Amino acid sequence: MIDFETPKPIVQINNVVETVAVNMMRPVSRYFDEHEHEIPWDYIIFMHQAVKSMGGTSMAPEESLKKEEDPNKPKRPPIAYQRLAHMVEMLAWGDTGMYLCIPGGLLGSAAVAAAGTPEQKKRFLSRLVGDKPTFDAMAMTEPQAGSDTSAIRTSAVLDSETNEWVLNGEKIFVTAGHKALVDSEGFVVVWASVDPTAGRRGMRAFVVEAGTPGCTVTKMEHKLGIRASDTVSLLLQDCRIPFDNLLGSPAVETSTKGFKGAMATFDATRPIVAAQAIGIARATLELLKEELSKNGIEIRYGLPRQKLTNIEREVIDMEVMLRSAWLLIIKALWMADNKLNNPAEASMAKVRGGDIVVKITQKAVEILGPLGYSRELLIEKWFRDAKITDLYEGTGQINRLVVARNILGYRGSELR
Secondary structure, three states: OOOOOOOHHHHHHHHHHHHHHHHHHHHHHHHHHHOOOOOOHHHHHHHHHHHHHOOOOOOOHHHHOOOOOOOOOOOOOOOHHHHHHHHHHHHHHHHHHHHOOOOOOOHHHHHHHHHOOHHHHHHHHHHHHOOOOOOEEEEOOEOOEOOOHHHOOOEEEEEOOOOEEEEEEEEEEEEOHHHHHOOOOOEEEEEEEOOHHHHHHHEEEEEEEOOOOOEEEEEEOOOOOOOOOOEEEEEEEEEEEEHHHEEOOOOOOOOOHHHHHHHOHHHHHHHHHHHHHHHHHHHHHHHHHHHHHHOOOOOOOOOOHHHOOHHHHHHHHHHHHHHHHHHHHHHHHHHHHOOOOOHHHHHHHHHHHHHHHHHHHHHHHHHHOHHHHOOOOOHHHHHHHHHHHHOOOOOHHHHHHHHHHHHHOOOOOOOO
């Protein structure tokens, strides 16, 4: 059964994370928004030490947060992903772009945890909590392959003489790619095809480590939001990596089992992105109510709807959206923690989170008028930051398709 009371370990960690959000993120949020690509090293170094002290939190918490338990104590219910969601929500409340600068906590590590062997998990995930801040990333999108992953053209050919994989292709919109490959000794998980004629059956994930010849960062994007986080393009030209850097089996199977296994990464990370959306939406609602209160407008909870002003109804509706989205997230991650199949629930959470944060931030700008549109408040920034949560790790449209396929029992080829 899902317990809706926040577990004490999560409350304790949240108190620490809130201190970081209030004192290290909010005060410099506007600065790093206006100085795109400048790296917030003070925050990063602090978070790296905090991550190490907690055993290493990442997008693969069930791997990085494992600790020896006292066999004489009652076994605690698994809460790793739920704990991560609370942390992400609070960090995104502080500044979502800076949150995305957290070392060792993005999709690359999640892909390794989902598809890697025990040896690969140890080799790659352990470096994320080493002596220096280290970053990871995942490269899937290509100029001609966005939501349609079957259109990926990056190739991986095995050189039988050297027993190395040779990668060739181009990747775009790689979150934290510069930090992973240039600013630290990290890695990027690159999706490529070992057999272009096999479609998704031929797709595999490869770990490309920083400093690998043939892998080059070619462009850093200038973006609408999350400007403290870098987003880059990668060029792979005869990029050679060890055979063991392939995640999973190189065999082209008769089904898409291998592809689906690796794609299960998103069943845990999509609700985490939704938690990021909740953090932005909560920050917006809190500041909106604060500004309304300054102008003598208080929300009168408990009155019949017809006796409320339009602004009061708008704010209450936004709060309903926020809380309903959070419940979807908790359900999806409770299932992930308990190793239950949750693709529909994960996509539902992602759809709802990305949808409501855009509506809430836009409505807050409208209610505040010129003040909301100006740079005097952070609300206009949060409006810009919000949209990305509806786009990356599967657009709202793609996730709606995932939900529909799961509910109706259709395959991807039958409902597109």
